Amino acid sequence: xxxxxxxxxxxxxxxxxxxxxxxxxxxxxxxxxxxxxxxxxxxxxxxxxxxxxxxxxxxxxxxxxxxxxxxxxxxxxxxxxxxxxxxxxxxxxxxxxxxxxxxxxxxxxxxxxxxxxxxxxxxxxxxxxxxxxxxxxxxxxxxxxxxxxxxxxxxxxxxxxxxxxxxxxxxxxxxxxxxxxxxxxxxxxxxxxxxxxxxxxxxxxxxxxxxxxxxxxxxxxxxxxxxxxxxxxxxxxxxxxxxxxxxxxxxxxxxxxxxxxxxxxxxxxxxxxxxxxxxxxxxxxxxxxxxxxxxxxxxxxxxxxxxxxxxxxxxxxxxxxxxxxxxxxxxxxxxxxxxxxxxxxxxxxxxxxxxxxxxxxxxxxxxxxxxxxxxxxxxxxxxxxxxxxxxxxxxxxxxxxxxxxxxxxx
Amino acid sequence: xxxxxxxxxxxxxxxxxxxxxxxxxxxxxxxxxxxxxxxxxxxxxxxxxxxxxxxxxxxxxxxxxxxxxxxxxxxxxxxxxxxxxxxxxxxxxxxxxxxxxxxxxxxxxxxxxxxxxxxxxxxxxxxxxxxxxxxxxxxxxxxxxxxxxxxxxxxxxxxxxxxxxxxxxxxxxxxxxxxxxxxxxxxxxxxxxxxxxxx
Numbered sequence: 182x183x184x185x186x187x188x189x190x191x192x193x194x195x196x197x198x199x200x201x202x203x204x205x206x207x208x209x210x211x212x213x214x215x216x217x218x219x220x221x222x223x224x225x226x227x228x229x230x231x232x233x234x235x236x237x238x239x240x241x242x243x244x245x246x247x248x249x250x251x252x253x254x255x256x257x258x259x260x261x262x263x264x265x266x267x268x269x270x271x272x273x274x275x276x277x278x279x280x281x282x283x284x285x286x287x288x289x290x291x292x293x294x295x296x297x298x299x300x301x302x303x304x305x306x307x308x309x310x311x312x313x314x315x316x317x318x319x320x321x322x323x324x325x326x327x328x329x330x331x332x333x334x335x336x337x338x339x340x341x342x343x344x345x346x347x348x349x350x351x352x353x354x355x356x357x358x359x360x361x362x363x364x365x366x367x368x369x370x371x372x373x374x375x376x377x378x379x380x381x382x383x384x385x386x387x388x389x390x391x392x393x394x395x396x397x398x399x400x401x402x403x404x405x406x407x408x409x410x411x412x413x414x415x416x417x418x419x420x421x422x423x424x425x426x427x428x429x430x431x432x433x434x435x436x437x438x439x440x441x442x443x444x445x446x447x448x449x450x451x452x453x454x455x456x457x458x459x460x461x462x463x464x465x466x467x468x469x470x471x472x473x474x475x476x477x478x479x480x481x482x483x484x485x486x487x488x489x490x491x492x493x494x495x496x497x498x499x500x501x502x503x504x505x506x507x508x509x510x511x512x513x514x515x516x517x518x519x520x521x522x523x524x525x526x527x528x529x530x531x532x533x534x535x536x537x538x539x540x541x542x543x544x545x546x547x548x549x550x551x552x553x554x555x556x557x558x559x560x561x562x563x564x565x566x567x568x569x570x571x572x573x574x575x576x577x578x579x580x581x582x583x584x585x586x587x588x589x590x591x
Numbered sequence: 592x593x594x595x596x597x598x599x600x601x602x603x604x605x606x607x608x609x610x611x612x613x614x615x616x617x618x619x620x621x622x623x624x625x626x627x628x629x630x631x632x633x634x635x636x637x638x639x640x641x642x643x644x645x646x647x648x649x650x651x652x653x654x655x656x657x658x659x660x661x662x663x664x665x666x667x668x669x670x671x672x673x674x675x676x677x678x679x680x681x682x683x684x685x686x687x688x689x690x691x692x693x694x695x696x697x698x699x700x701x702x703x704x705x706x707x708x709x710x711x712x713x714x715x716x717x718x719x720x721x722x723x724x725x726x727x728x729x730x731x732x733x734x735x736x737x738x739x740x741x742x743x744x745x746x747x748x749x750x751x752x753x754x755x756x757x758x759x760x761x762x763x764x765x766x767x768x769x770x771x772x773x774x775x776x777x778x779x780x781x782x783x784x785x786x787x788x789x790x
Contacts, residue, residue, distance in 0.1 A: 452614070452742075454614045502613070504613055505613050506611040506612070506613045506614070550707065551655060551706075551730070574737070575740055575741065575744075575789070583744055583747050583785055584782065587747060587782035
């Protein structure tokens with residue numbers, strides 16, 4: 182288990198209080214608690230933090246009453262902090278549970294944070310676009326994202342302010358879990374895979390790309406592929422070390438200008454040394470949002486027998502550059518340009534041949550296997566989802582360079 | 592071990608991160624010199640490698656050249672042999688009933704044709720002590736001259752890369768011990784192959 186990250190977090194908290202702590206020592210303490218005593222990591226983190234705070238004479242964060250709270254800006258808060266601040270409610274989200282009376286996003290000029298008002302806090306409901314002074318709220322962490330908890334001891338005062346807020350707009354590369362604003366272009370729109378999902382796809386700017394998702398909600402509209410948006414107060418989630426943006430409660434304003442998106446795609450040149458069954462002409466489940474490949478008997482693993490399937494073309498195979506082999510999945514457009522066989526032609530071949538769909542597979546196998554291609558697409562877990570593939574053509578310059586290299590005497 | 596237990600073991604194996612062995616690019620002239628065959632572990636399912644004289648392990652190879660001859664052999668156990676010629680020599684390839692797909696592919700090709708062959712190398716020692724290195728086919732398809740030329744560039748590049756790394760990797764140190772290869776010979780082989788394709 183890695184203690185470094187946790188130690189880093191604890192040391193941050195100490196530094197935030199104007200003291201310093203030896204990270205090595207924090208790590209040792211953590212290791213002792215977790216490895217030797219089997220303490221749960223989050224509990225160990227809390228224990229070590231409190232122990233150090235006490236040692237350094239820092240008032241413990243959990244002190245009841247308002248003694249431990251500080252006047253703070255949102256950008257500087259850490260889980261465990263009790264804070265008092267002035268902020269504006271910039272978004273309200275539908276509450277996922279009856280135990281929560283309201284949730285949303287509150288911002289100041291330094292940043293934004295998700296807030297939750299628990300039913301049992303008996304707090305007044307907040308209004309959107311309104312400034313409040315929040316006293317003695319506590320910051321905790323939910324799914325890796327800082328979360329402001331408004332509880333029964335929190336004082337909420339509405340302010341007579343209509344000051345506008347301009348959130349700091351980050352680049353995709355600088356995103357971290359929490360709430361953030363970005364300016365980015367919709368570069369891909371993916372098939373929705375869940376009935377509650379409105380839209381998902383890929384956003385990009387000059388520094389990188391990030392997945393986005395919008396859940397269905399009343400009055401919520403999807404984004405236009407290819408358009409640029411300034412997105413205010415999106416929720417940045419982290420899953421398996423990968424970030425994604427949840428735009429369900431974000432405000433997305435379309436922009437006139439265009440931006441150059443940094444390519445997130447991998448390009449590999451090699452020989453396709455094998456194509457696998459399931460390549461060629463395939464049938465897909467017609468249920469909206471499903472699109473899974475069907476078995477030969479038209480069986481979808483989720484929606485059972487689907488006689489009204491859709492046809493599609495794809496190639497699953499292995500692209501090999503002599504040093505490494507990549508699993509590759511080539512999409513219909515790229516298959517058509519690679520083989521010169523269109524979906525309609527493939528259907529015709531399948532209908533007029535005793536071997537049916539197998540005939541398409543066999544023809545594609547003969548056309549493709551052993552030849553050199555340059556394939557471009559996103560790489561996910563060692564598999565390339567290729568959306569473009571081109572034949573490698575003879576490069577006289579490369580030939581000459583190799584001749585020089587082989588002919589030179591070392 | 593119970594039947595159930597062994598089944599589970601297989602399942603776990605499949606779940607593990609499987610890395611397909613790359614198809615090495617090697618000229619026939621070097622392929623013919625292979626003698627040393629090994630496994631990394633005693634596990635029955637661990638892959639078998641041959642060691643290339645220029646110093647890299649090889650579990651699979653891509654050979655592109657001209658199929659000059661093919662022959663059907665055997666009565667009960669039918670198999671096909673073929674010869675694939677590149678600018679440096681000849682690959683001996685074979686496909687039997689354990690490689691039905693490749694065998695049928697080879698059965699369809701009428702030589703001479705440019706072909707791309709992918710397969711597993713193996714080394715046999717005949718009773719008189721001479722060695723036979725062959726490629727057991729996984730796939731063989733008809734290709735064009737452009738693909739053959741591209742393969743010569745690709746294979747020359749990889750051969751030179753291996754020569755540059757000779758003595759710097761564990762596999763190449765083993766190759767020096769086993770073969771005492773003459774790097775200049777393989778360098779010249781790559782050079783000659785390059786001069787034989789279009790100028």
